[in-house]
Amino acid sequence: MKLSQYFLPTLKETPAEAHVMSHKLMLRAGMICQHSSGIYSWLPYGLAVMNRVAQIIREEQNKIGCNEITMPILQDADLWRESGRFDNYGKEMLRVKDRHDRDLLFGPTAEEVVTDIFRRFAKSYKDLPVCLYQIHWKFRDEIRPRFGVMRGREFFMKDGYSFDLSKESTRETYKKILKSYLKTFKRLGLVAIPVKGDPGPIGGDLSHEFQVIADTGESKLFYDKKYDALKENIDETDIEELMGVYAAAEEMHDANTCPVASEDLKEARGIEVGHIFYFGDKYTRSMNAGVMGPDGKMFYPECGSYGIGVSRVVAALIEVNHDDRGIIWPTQVSPFLVGLMNLKTKDSATAETCERLYSILNQKGLLPLYDDRDEGAGAKFANMDLIGVPWQIAVGPKSLSTGQVEVKNRRSGECHLLSVEDAVKFLEDALKSVL
Amino acid sequence: MKLSQYFLPTLKETPAEAHVMSHKLMLRAGMICQHSSGIYSWLPYGLAVMNRVAQIIREEQNKIGCNEITMPILQDADLWRESGRFDNYGKEMLRVKDRHDRDLLFGPTAEEVVTDIFRRFAKSYKDLPVCLYQIHWKFRDEIRPRFGVMRGREFFMKDGYSFDLSKESTRETYKKILKSYLKTFKRLGLVAIPVKGDPGPIGGDLSHEFQVIADTGESKLFYDKKYDALKENIDETDIEELMGVYAAAEEMHDANTCPVASEDLKEARGIEVGHIFYFGDKYTRSMNAGVMGPDGKMFYPECGSYGIGVSRVVAALIEVNHDDRGIIWPTQVSPFLVGLMNLKTKDSATAETCERLYSILNQKGLLPLYDDRDEGAGAKFANMDLIGVPWQIAVGPKSLSTGQVEVKNRRSGECHLLSVEDAVKFLEDALKSVL
Numbered sequence: 070m071k072l073s074q075y076f077l078p079t080l081k082e083t084p085a086e087a088h089v090m091s092h093k094l095m096l097r098a099g100m101i102c103q104h105s106s107g108i109y110s111w112l113p114y115g116l117a118v119m120n121r122v123a124q125i126i127r128e129e130q131n132k133i134g135c136n137e138i139t140m141p142i143l144q145d146a147d148l149w150r151e152s153g154r155f156d157n158y159g160k161e162m163l164r165v166k167d168r169h170d171r172d173l174l175f176g177p178t179a180e181e182v183v184t185d186i187f188r189r190f191a192k193s194y195k196d197l198p199v200c201l202y203q204i205h206w207k208f209r210d211e212i213r214p215r216f217g218v219m220r221g222r223e224f225f226m227k228d229g230y231s232f233d234l235s236k237e238s239t240r241e242t243y244k245k246i247l248k249s250y251l252k253t254f255k256r257l258g259l260v261a262i263p264v265k266g267d268p269g270p271i272g273g274d275l276s277h278e279f280q281v282i283a284d285t286g287e288s289k290l291f292y293d294k295k296y297d298a299l300k301e302n303i304d305e306t307d308i309e310e311l312m313g314v315y316a317a318a319e320e321m322h323d324a325n326t327c328p329v330a331s332e333d334l335k336e337a338r339g340i341e342v343g344h345i346f347y348f349g350d351k352y353t354r355s356m357n358a359g360v361m362g363p364d365g366k367m368f369y370p371e372c373g374s375y376g377i378g379v380s381r382v383v384a385a386l387i388e389v390n391h392d393d394r395g396i397i398w399p400t401q402v403s404p405f406l407v408g409l410m411n412l413k414t415k416d417s418a419t420a421e422t423c424e425r426l427y428s429i430l431n432q433k434g435l436l437p438l439y440d441d442r443d444e445g446a447g448a449k450f451a452n453m454d455l456i457g458v459p460w461q462i463a464v465g466p467k468s469l470s471t472g473q474v475e476v477k478n479r480r481s482g483e484c485h486l487l488s489v490e491d492a493v494k495f496l497e498d499a500l501k502s503v504l
Numbered sequence: 505m506k507l508s509q510y511f512l513p514t515l516k517e518t519p520a521e522a523h524v525m526s527h528k529l530m531l532r533a534g535m536i537c538q539h540s541s542g543i544y545s546w547l548p549y550g551l552a553v554m555n556r557v558a559q560i561i562r563e564e565q566n567k568i569g570c571n572e573i574t575m576p577i578l579q580d581a582d583l584w585r586e587s588g589r590f591d592n593y594g595k596e597m598l599r600v601k602d603r604h605d606r607d608l609l610f611g612p613t614a615e616e617v618v619t620d621i622f623r624r625f626a627k628s629y630k631d632l633p634v635c636l637y638q639i640h641w642k643f644r645d646e647i648r649p650r651f652g653v654m655r656g657r658e659f660f661m662k663d664g665y666s667f668d669l670s671k672e673s674t675r676e677t678y679k680k681i682l683k684s685y686l687k688t689f690k691r692l693g694l695v696a697i698p699v700k701g702d703p704g705p706i707g708g709d710l711s712h713e714f715q716v717i718a719d720t721g722e723s724k725l726f727y728d729k730k731y732d733a734l735k736e737n738i739d740e741t742d743i744e745e746l747m748g749v750y751a752a753a754e755e756m757h758d759a760n761t762c763p764v765a766s767e768d769l770k771e772a773r774g775i776e777v778g779h780i781f782y783f784g785d786k787y788t789r790s791m792n793a794g795v796m797g798p799d800g801k802m803f804y805p806e807c808g809s810y811g812i813g814v815s816r817v818v819a820a821l822i823e824v825n826h827d828d829r830g831i832i833w834p835t836q837v838s839p840f841l842v843g844l845m846n847l848k849t850k851d852s853a854t855a856e857t858c859e860r861l862y863s864i865l866n867q868k869g870l871l872p873l874y875d876d877r878d879e880g881a882g883a884k885f886a887n888m889d890l891i892g893v894p895w896q897i898a899v900g901p902k903s904l905s906t907g908q909v910e911v912k913n914r915r916s917g918e919c920h921l922l923s924v925e926d927a928v929k930f931l932e933d934a935l936k937s938v939l
Contacts, residue, residue, distance in 0.1 A: 110617065139546040167598060210602050
């Protein structure tokens with residue numbers, strides 16, 4: 070992509086309304102644009118990052134046999150009357166009337182809708198287990214939206230729902246998804262700790278929140294330091310062991326009753342990026358979604374629901390990956406891998422080298438963003454640092470006089486003066502994990 | 505994908521509420537599930553097809569320099585008051601009040617939102633041209649939703665918006681997008697004719713609808729038969745020539761004044777799948793989105809908007825690609841390329857051959873859907889025909905006794921008895937255009 074063709078309205082100044090780093094940087098990097106309170110447009114760069122995050126989540130969901138669907142944004146209130154939640158859900162639920170005066174609502178979650186889909190098709194235990202998910206827009210009418218997309222009203226979320234034969238098999242599903250979530254967050258470059266949570270309006274008797282460790286996290290938590298070793302080997306670690314690690318939000322933690330010795334306890338701040346629930350037959354029973362069991366008797370399948378705040382993950386990624394110059398994307402979520410800068414657009418040798426490099430980088434799948442604009446070198450460096458492309462190549466007459474270009478790693482700052490050919494080889498090698 | 509792991513609730517009977525073929529087949533093939541009047545859930549198979557359609561549209565948009573964004577679903581009514589449309593738009597617009605009693609609306613289109621984004625960032629003629637698009641859910645509160653997703657209330661749409669320096673450059677943009685649309689529809693396997701249209705509530709003085717020729721189309725149209733030759737070479741045909749071809753909806757056609765001789769006129773039925781508009785400075789002026797011109801004076805950019813009904817395209821594809829046994833997907837939109845059927849699951853040689861084929865087909869990128877369920881051969885053939893996977897491989901003890909499997913083309917019905925290795929080679933060759 071050539072920057073001259075890309076709608077990337079970066080800002081030099083931080084808008085006054087932004088108080089947390091991810092909000093500031095998402096606005097400054099031209100990722101989002103506020104539409105109204107808690108509602109944002111996602112501009113090309115922000116959308117591209119969010120799509121990468123969503124794709125990683127999707128791949129991990131598909132790996133464990135979950136099936137992707139898309140449920141309606143506007144849900145029928147009558148389904149929520151069946152479950153009893155229409156009147157009980159608070160003002161966070163946006164209620165709507167259509168032209169025929171029928172009650173609809175902008176879905177904040179989809180237990181009722183998915184249970185309705187399930188009951189239309191599932192007739193017997195042979196149709197189980199089923200696990201359906203979507204990655205879609207939700208709305209919660211927060212009384213005081215803040216922190217940009219971190220606590221917005223319209224947000225992008227992965228929500229999944231499982232239907233199982235028995236309590237035991239649901240617990241196995243729950244554990245399988247919990248482990249899959251830990252792998253998902255690890256692939257995204259985040260350290261997430263499962264913390265026993267409050268089921269809230271979803272209901273049920275078992276739930277875990279996933280807290281990403283970040284200095285700027287909104288909540289304080291305590292956890293057993295042995296998690297730091299376990300998290301390195303999620304694949305090989307037994308799920309029971311992962312779930313058995315002590316971790317608690319500050320308000321749930323009591324130093325006197327904590328089973329972990331104080332010297333083994335770590336304190337951290339967290340950002341909640343996911344929440345999973347086991348709630349049994351709460352919805353299948355209230356919505357009459359029974360199926361025939363192996364014994365010929367009707368039973369109500371046992372269920373769980375599983376959410377990841379996708380737009381929130383984008384913000385969390387910035388909270389843990391930035392410096393005073395801007396964002397530093399982990400390569401796996403970055404829409405561009407190499408930021409190519411022409412430091413002197415009027416110099417024909419520089420322009421030719423850039424065009425040649427741009428073409429080679431594209432061919433090699435190194436996803437270049439080429440700053441071909443008529444701007445000064447300082448502005449280009451600052452802009453590329455701000456938007457956080459993992460690697461940079463600066464091409465200017467000075468280094469070109471010895472046939473070289475400058476390759477820089479955005480995170481470490483390490484620099485190399487290399488020939489064009491060596492620069493490409495170097496980057497292919499450095500980025501081979503994502504090529 | 506193994507069918508035993510896939511949520512594909514196909515129906516043997518056609519639901520009584522469906523009257524058009526695409527609606528019947530989308531329900532029967534487990535693609536969609538009705539939620540409420542004009543609102544559907546998209547099940548895994550339907551969603552996968554729609555994603556393929558959307559991806560082709562996206563690629564063609566990106567090729568001509570359009571930038572993808574995602575705008576809010578819930579839009580601020582105040583923006584629509586600026587343009588004057590909030591009170592003028594009819595009951596198709598779903599109006600909503602949030603908890604603070606502020607007016608919002610579920611966007612039926614996004615001229616106001618995109619003009620607001622534009623005016624925040626564009627300051628001078630140097631920031632032009634800009635063309636932004638999204639592929640997102642819209643809502644129009646149709647008084648009588650019908651024909652499944654063909655005329656639903658919640659629908660998936662590509663909507664794009666251009667901002668240009670002058671009337672002349674906007675007309676060039678308009679023509680560029682018109683041609684790109686024709687290429688897009690051709691890539692999707694559809695014949696679309698641009699027909700001069702009614703701008704309706706969008707406004708403006710130039711617009712074209714794109715009508716897909718289908719026997720089951722809801723509107724009748726007349727067009728110059730020379731279009732049939734031109735459509736084969738859209739890339740090489742001058743856009744003025746394409747736009748100059750006579751084509752008119754029945755209600756706009758007058759045999760007495762028609763410039764085309766009656767023997768050169770063709771009559772057809774059409775399904776509207778796209779609509780583009782040139783409306784000048786209607787929104788930039790009313791919303792005060794002026795920028796500085798090359799002469800130092802403020803001016804209002806000239807604009808157009810460009811829509812494709814993505815969910816409707818899925819239905820249109822079925823209207824023109826089906827037979828009495830079910831859907832016949834064009835390969836470029838089919839989530840699966842090869843339907844592999846185990847005709848006797850209890851036979852170990854059959855099962856082994858299927859597993860081996862499934863593994864090879866996956867490796868080769870031939871996207872197999874493997875029917876590994878414990879069902880009879882007849883049911884499997886009928887199901888695979890219904891869902892329209894372009895190629896089928898049937899594996900059973902009879903043909904296996906001579907070391908062969910049966911390869912069938914869903915559209916032509918042509919069959920070949922081939923060894924496993926030859927079957928794979930044959931399919932790789934037949935499908936090389938999409939591999």
